[in-house]
Structure formats: C-alpha cells, structure tokens
Amino acid sequence: EAGVAQSPRYKIIEKRQSVAFWCNPISGHATLYWYQQILGQGPKLLIQFQNNGVVDDSQLPKDRFSAERLKGVDSTLKIQPAKLEDSAVYLCASSGGAATNEKLFFGSGTQLSVL
Amino acid sequence: GDSVTQMEGPVTLSEEAFLTINCTYTATGYPSLFWYVQYPGEGLQLLLKATKADDKGSNKGFEATYRKETTSFHLEKGSVQVSDSAVYFCALSGSNYKLTFGKGTLLTVNP
Numbered sequence: 001e002a003g004v005a006q007s008p009r010y011k012i013i014e015k016r017q018s019v020a021f022w023c024n025p026i027s028g029h030a031t032l033y034w035y036q037q038i039l040g041q042g043p044k045l046l047i048q049f050q051n052n053g054v055v056d057d058s059q060l061p062k063d064r065f066s067a068e069r070l071k072g073v074d075s076t077l078k079i080q081p082a083k084l085e086d087s088a089v090y091l092c093a094s095s096g097g098a099a100t101n102e103k104l105f106f107g108s109g110t111q112l113s114v115l
Numbered sequence: 116g117d118s119v120t121q122m123e124g125p126v127t128l129s130e131e132a133f134l135t136i137n138c139t140y141t142a143t144g145y146p147s148l149f150w151y152v153q154y155p156g157e158g159l160q161l162l163l164k165a166t167k168a169d170d171k172g173s174n175k176g177f178e179a180t181y182r183k184e185t186t187s188f189h190l191e192k193g194s195v196q197v198s199d200s201a202v203y204f205c206a207l208s209g210s211n212y213k214l215t216f217g218k219g220t221l222l223t224v225n226p
Binding site: 043048093102108 | 217
C-alpha cells in the first residue's frame with residue numbers, strides 16, 4: 001500500500017517568510033498527526049486530527065502556526081511568519097484510529113531551514 | 116505529564132555485539148509502549164510495541180519487555196548487524212492518546 005506522502009522534501013526560507021507543508025495520509029486513515037522534530041530531539045506533537053476535526057493542538061504555537069485538514073484527507077501545515085527556531089523536520093503521520101496502542105505510519109518529513 | 120527518558124547516544128558497536136538501549140517512562144495509568152526506528156533518509160517506522168505489563172514486543176531480532184515495576188522498556192538485540200544502524204526512539208501512548216517520544220539514540224554498527 002502507498003505510504004504517507006509529504007512535500008516538499010526540503011525547504012529553505014528566510015525568517016519572517018511564510019511556508020506551507022503538505023501531507024497525504026494512507027488511504028482510509030482517520031487520524032492524522034503533525035510532529036516537529038528539532039535536531040537531537042524526539043518528535044513533538046503539534047496537532048492531531050480525527051477526520052477533519054482537531055483532537056489536540058495544545059503544543060501548536062497558534063500565533064504563527066496553522067493547520068487544516070479539509071474533507072478529512074489531505075492536510076496542510078503553515079508557518080507565518082517563520083522564526084529561526086522553527087528550523088526542524090516536520091513529520092506527518094497517520095493511523096487508522098486513535099487508540100493508545102495504534103500504530104502510526106510516518107512520512108519521510110519536510111526538512112525546514114530558516115535563515 | 117507523560118515523559119520518556121532514553122539512553123543518550125551515540126552508541127557504536129561491532130557487528131554481532133549485544134545491544135541494549137535503556138528506556139524509562141513516566142505516565143499515569145497504563146500506557147502502551149513502543150520502539151520506533153528511523154533509518155538514514157527514511158521516515159520513522161514502528162519496530163515493536165507492548166500494550167500491557169509483562170508483555171514482550173519483538174521484531175527483526177529486537178526485543179523489549181514492558182516492566183511496570185521499574186517503568187522501563189529496554190530494547191535488546193543479541194547480535195547486531197551493520198543494517199541495524201539507525202536512530203531508535205522509545206515512545207509511549209497514554210490516556211490522552213498522544214504519542215510521546217524520547218530524544219532518540221543513534222546506533223552505529225561497524226563491520
């Protein structure tokens with residue numbers, strides 16, 4: 001089966017610019033996650049969707065980050081304006097449900113460098 | 116809140132050596148525990164999991180046992196290969212259904 005698709009693979013921008021990342025989850029997966037992975041750290045959950053509703057966005061910096069999941073399929077994560085500390089790999093993941101033992105499938109990520 | 120502490124790397128071993136990567140956790144209730152692996156240039160993928168105390172997860176020669184009394188989930192492999200070189204992440208999913216990761220341990224296996 002096709003995996004989680006993300007684009008772009010790499011992005012370099014200057015601070016205060018805006019950027020958007022796209023994610024297409026595995027077909028039929030109801031739950032979609034965006035994680036931020038800063039170099040040397042584990043992934044940190046930014047936002048979790050169940051279908052097209054937000055389940056958890058408690059760690060999303062809402063003054064600059066936004067995310068949407070239209071029609072409960074694809075999702076877009078946006079940063080506006082970007083800061084230097086936003087340099088990280090942004091990972092999208094999906095799962096069939098939201099149970100605690102659910103397996104997550106991850107995309108390859110988008111590596112963002114903010115100069 | 117939930118947290119995961121894992122052994123800091125990097126870890127460098129020779130082929131066929133024994134591997135242990137320590138992982139301890141803090142969580143309320145009865146979380147599920149996972150090991151994810153990230154090979155160079157690839158996304159994270161589930162290596163193994165355990166959902167209740169004393170469960171042993173295993174895959175590709177790797178094992179980890181859910182120890183509630185010591186709140187641990189150490190990863191072990193009896194004989195590592197060069198192809199096992201990757202970053203390994205311990206993680207837990209608790210009552211809030213959120214997956215919390217440790218910082219990751221880089222493993223390099225030399226021939």
